[in-house]
Amino acid sequence: MPFIEMTALKKSFGSTQVVRDFELSLGKGEFVSLLGPSGCGKTTVLRMVAGFETPDVGDIRIEGESVLRHRASQRHIGMVFQSYALFPNLTVAENVAFGLKVARAAVAETRHRVDEMLEMVGLGAMRDRYPYQLSGGQQQRVALARAIAPRPRVLLLDEPLSALDAKIRAALRSEIRTIQRQLGITTLFVTHDQEEALSMSDRIVVMNGGKAEQIGPPEAIYNRPGTRFVAEFIGSLNVIEGQIVAGDSTHLVFSGGRLDLLPNFAGLAGQSVAVAIRPQSLRFCAEEQALMRGVVRNIEFLGAFSRVHVSCGSANLLVDGFARDLSTNVTVGSPIGLTVRSDEILHLFDNK
Amino acid sequence: MIGKRFWSWTIFALAALYFLLPLVGMLEFSLRARRGAYSLDAYRNVLNDAQFHQTLGYSLILSMSTVVLGLLIVAPTAFWVQLKIPRIRPLVEFITLLPLVIPPIVIAFGYIRLYNTSSVLPLTGSARGTDLLLTAGYATLSLPYMYRAIDTGLRAIDIRTLTEAAQSLGAGWMTVLTRVVLPNISVAILSGSFLTFAIVIGEYVLAALLDRPAFGPYMVWMGSNRAYEPAALAVISFGLTWAAMAAIQFLARRGHHSVKV
Ligand SMILES: Nc1ncnc2c1ncn2[C@@H]1O[C@H](COP(=O)(O)OP(=O)(O)OP(=O)(O)O)[C@@H](O)[C@H]1O
Numbered sequence: 042m043p044f045i046e047m048t049a050l051k052k053s054f055g056s057t058q059v060v061r062d063f064e065l066s067l068g069k070g071e072f073v074s075l076l077g078p079s080g081c082g083k084t085t086v087l088r089m090v091a092g093f094e095t096p097d098v099g100d101i102r103i104e105g106e107s108v109l110r111h112r113a114s115q116r117h118i119g120m121v122f123q124s125y126a127l128f129p130n131l132t133v134a135e136n137v138a139f140g141l142k143v144a145r146a147a148v149a150e151t152r153h154r155v156d157e158m159l160e161m162v163g164l165g166a167m168r169d170r171y172p173y174q175l176s177g178g179q180q181q182r183v184a185l186a187r188a189i190a191p192r193p194r195v196l197l198l199d200e201p202l203s204a205l206d207a208k209i210r211a212a213l214r215s216e217i218r219t220i221q222r223q224l225g226i227t228t229l230f231v232t233h234d235q236e237e238a239l240s241m242s243d244r245i246v247v248m249n250g251g252k253a254e255q256i257g258p259p260e261a262i263y264n265r266p267g268t269r270f271v272a273e274f275i276g277s278l279n280v281i282e283g284q285i286v287a288g289d290s291t292h293l294v295f296s297g298g299r300l301d302l303l304p305n306f307a308g309l310a311g312q313s314v315a316v317a318i319r320p321q322s323l324r325f326c327a328e329e330q331a332l333m334r335g336v337v338r339n340i341e342f343l344g345a346f347s348r349v350h351v352s353c354g355s356a357n358l359l360v361d362g363f364a365r366d367l368s369t370n371v372t373v374g375s376p377i378g379l380t381v382r383s384d385e386i387l388h389l390f391d392n393k
Numbered sequence: 394m395i396g397k398r399f400w401s402w403t404i405f406a407l408a409a410l411y412f413l414l415p416l417v418g419m420l421e422f423s424l425r426a427r428r429g430a431y432s433l434d435a436y437r438n439v440l441n442d443a444q445f446h447q448t449l450g451y452s453l454i455l456s457m458s459t460v461v462l463g464l465l466i467v468a469p470t471a472f473w474v475q476l477k478i479p480r481i482r483p484l485v486e487f488i489t490l491l492p493l494v495i496p497p498i499v500i501a502f503g504y505i506r507l508y509n510t511s512s513v514l515p516l517t518g519s520a521r522g523t524d525l526l527l528t529a530g531y532a533t534l535s536l537p538y539m540y541r542a543i544d545t546g547l548r549a550i551d552i553r554t555l556t557e558a559a560q561s562l563g564a565g566w567m568t569v570l571t572r573v574v575l576p577n578i579s580v581a582i583l584s585g586s587f588l589t590f591a592i593v594i595g596e597y598v599l600a601a602l603l604d605r606p607a608f609g610p611y612m613v614w615m616g617s618n619r620a621y622e623p624a625a626l627a628v629i630s631f632g633l634t635w636a637a638m639a640a641i642q643f644l645a646r647r648g649h650h651s652v653k654v
């Protein structure tokens with residue numbers, strides 16, 4: 042049985058549907074990220090789990106029991122906000138103690154737990170400071186400690202790192218993940234930063250227009266995007282759109298040439314489809330015999346390999362190769378041929 | 394540069410004179426009760442007047458109950474409007490401004506008509522009942538100031554997120570209000586309370602029409618029957634006001650640092 046189960050969630054504000062047919066299950070202790078562009082409904086899903094919004098349709102169950110009839114304050118769900126939301130009138134220690142006090146925990150137990158939490162986030166020395174005396178990163182650590190202190194069943198984080206600068210963001214990212222693993226707390230994390238999602242999550246939910254486009258581990262999302270939207274949002278793959286032409290063999294014809302496809306595309310003859318090709322699957326070849334032709338626009342040296350930008354018809358393709366394998370005729374401005382193995386072409390579906 | 398300095402000081406001095414001269418004049422006048430010499434006779438007379446103590450005490454108690462009543466009405470309302478129905482804020486603001494437009498005399502006559510001795514709820518029939526009406530009337534008069542002060546306080550903090558943070562930590566509405574909202578707008582509450590206090594202490598119309606022994610009518614009575622004592626009375630009430638202000642400042646500053654786990 043999944044630990045958290047969201048089924049057929051729908052939510053509208055006025056006439057705009059913000060979340061539709063959203064389904065997601067989380068296992069106990071799992072770290073799942075909601076990833077998607079601004080306005081796609083990530084926060085709304087999180088707020089429905091937290092109890093700050095009520096779904097119009099659908100159910101949210103935790104440990105098999107629907108939480109919808111419980112108020113936010115009765116759900117035992119910890120939440121960390123983008124804006125930290127520390128209580129300005131309370132010290133660091135008092136902030137962390139808040140949930141325990143509300144739950145009427147014994148004084149000694151509260152004190153012990155507060156110390157433990159502050160130790161965990163490395164802020165033991167700051168316990169008597171007020172929030173305004175802390176940096177953004179420290180405030181967010183306090184917010185994390187405060188959310189975890191009353192031992193919630195679930196931890197929700199809504200873009201907790203987006204107000205911080207890059208360096209602290211990276212540090213706090215791994216810190217959050219370490220703490221989450223230690224405590225084994227089931228976590229739902231919202232972000233619009235794909236790198237954050239890819240580096241932290243057990244699984245990622247890519248959202249588009251209120252729907253889950255694809256759910257899977259980071260490796261699958263990155264390498265095998267199921268839809269065009271996911272491929273373009275993750276931005277790691279070349280997306281080519283063209284017409285399927287089927288005869289003796291099946292091809293995809295586009296402005297930069299054509300691609301040989303596996304026979305299973307034959308049924309789509311005449312249709313316009315999108316396919317994805319990994320940058321490392323594309324190979325350079327002699328221009329005369331190539332099915333695709335383009336012009337080298339730029340070469341980025343990235344250490345172990347180089348990334349070559351090729352404009353191929355109307356498509357801009359990325360080609361990754363080890364620097365020593367790039368032949369000398371790959372220079373900026375030179376015409377070049379490209380080839381790819383048919384089994385390395387992924388079909389992208391349009392999820393409309 | 395020098396010229397600019399000079400002019401700003403001149404303007405400041407003029408403004409100070411504008412405020413201070415009447416006060417100094419009043420102070421000077423209040424000391425001349427004895428012919429040919431300065432004395433504290435007027436103050437002695439006032440402070441020895443039993444009515445002074447009675448009316449001042451009465452008004453102090455009434456002002457405190459007004460502050461409590463006003464807070465009970467305004468704080469939850471402003472909080473709820475801000476959090477749940479922000480689109481009706483203009484309406485609420487309009488309503489809270491009404492007491493500035495409708496004269497208190499209308500409120501007094503309204504009360505007398507609605508709650509007179511032959512009505513269903515004959516509040517004007519007893520002293521306590523009338524005190525209740527007076528308190529309610531004062532709360533109405535102070536509504537514009539109380540609401541504005543508290544609403545400004547609420548807007549200065551991110552009340553929605555703080556509320557949600559508290560709720561996710563298990564706090565119910567009462568806890569949110571008393572532990573999160575009120576402490577974070579304490580300065581706004583103090584300034585609202587202070588304005589209320591100042592209004593109630595000096596108010597004349599409601600108290601006179603409802604015939605209660607308040608400080609406002611006492612001051613007016615003094616003013617029309619004595620010469621030097623009203624000036625002394627005015628100086629005393631200034632002193633009281635300033636003392637109250639200082640006390641509030643002191644409490645506000647101490648209160649902010651004395652919360653400990
Ligand atoms: N209380 C509300 N009333 C009306 N519309 C709302 C409300 N909350 C959210 N919306 C709308 O719902 C849509 C989705 O909002 P949501 O906050 O879930 O997006 P998001 O994915 O979290 O975006 P972001 O990355 O910008 O935070 C937006 O178009 C937003 O304008």
Ligand SMILES: [Mg+2]
Nearest residue numbers: 083084085199
């Ligand atoms: Mg959001």
